[in-house]
Amino acid sequence: MIGNDVIDLAQTRRESNWQRRGFLDKLFTTDEQLQISNHINPETIIWTLWSMKEAVYKIYNRQTGIRAFNPKKIVCKFNNTNIGTVSCNEKLYFTRTISTNKYIYTIATISKKKLSEIIELQDIPVIKDLNGLPYVADKNTKMLYPISVSHHGDFYKIAALKIND
Amino acid sequence: MEKQQLIQELKIIIKPYTTNIEAYEALNETTDFIKDLNINSANLVDIVLDIEEKFDIVIDNENMERMLDVKTAVEIIEVKLSAK
Numbered sequence: 001m002i003g004n005d006v007i008d009l010a011q012t013r014r015e016s017n018w019q020r021r022g023f024l025d026k027l028f029t030t031d032e033q034l035q036i037s038n039h040i041n042p043e044t045i046i047w048t049l050w051s052m053k054e055a056v057y058k059i060y061n062r063q064t065g066i067r068a069f070n071p072k073k074i075v076c077k078f079n080n081t082n083i084g085t086v087s088c089n090e091k092l093y094f095t096r097t098i099s100t101n102k103y104i105y106t107i108a109t110i111s112k113k114k115l116s117e118i119i120e121l122q123d124i125p126v127i128k129d130l131n132g133l134p135y136v137a138d139k140n141t142k143m144l145y146p147i148s149v150s151h152h153g154d155f156y157k158i159a160a161l162k163i164n165d
Numbered sequence: 166m167e168k169q170q171l172i173q174e175l176k177i178i179i180k181p182y183t184t185n186i187e188a189y190e191a192l193n194e195t196t197d198f199i200k201d202l203n204i205n206s207a208n209l210v211d212i213v214l215d216i217e218e219k220f221d222i223v224i225d226n227e228n229m230e231r232m233l234d235v236k237t238a239v240e241i242i243e244v245k246l247s248a249k
Contacts, residue, residue, distance in 0.1 A: 022217070026229065069209055071210075
């Protein structure tokens, strides 16, 4: 199980005003809001936490089939390393976030070990099932492997788990 | 407020957040905010905040969680308005 989420920072500045009254309160738990207000660069931590929630939601949605928009139920713990732990309804996930001045990118999976087995794919056809969930097909065996796709502004990322064979 | 009128009010709120003009023009009760209108999930919060301001209601997390399509949004607004 894998999830990813990329955020184009220039695009978020056009699309969202995080300083809007009530905005942070609808997206983030009290602890997360405290972390944001204590952070030297609120914009970075806001979109880091948001990309963690989005990446984890993709796994949660795939695991459970549940569609829901309740970002505060996805609880992020993020220290100053790039590794985070995220929980959602008793399920635990691990994330790694890359942050540059252009984009923020998070990958998520269900075990810490698997985090290092995530690879990025490029220029590969994405196949979607009836629920819109993405896969890639192995060229030789035609077997389908679950992937996660994220597109925002100028950035397009496909993440997959390395296949051990 | 009549349901059709509510849908029209909602349509005005949604406009700045959608990129799919065709689906927007055809908006009806079954329209899904994310799947049909391509609304980015951070902007779903803006829609919820706009609805709160426009109708002077409070949408709690339990209701926001279900607010993924026009039909549910209208139902939630109707219930909140009738409780005022």
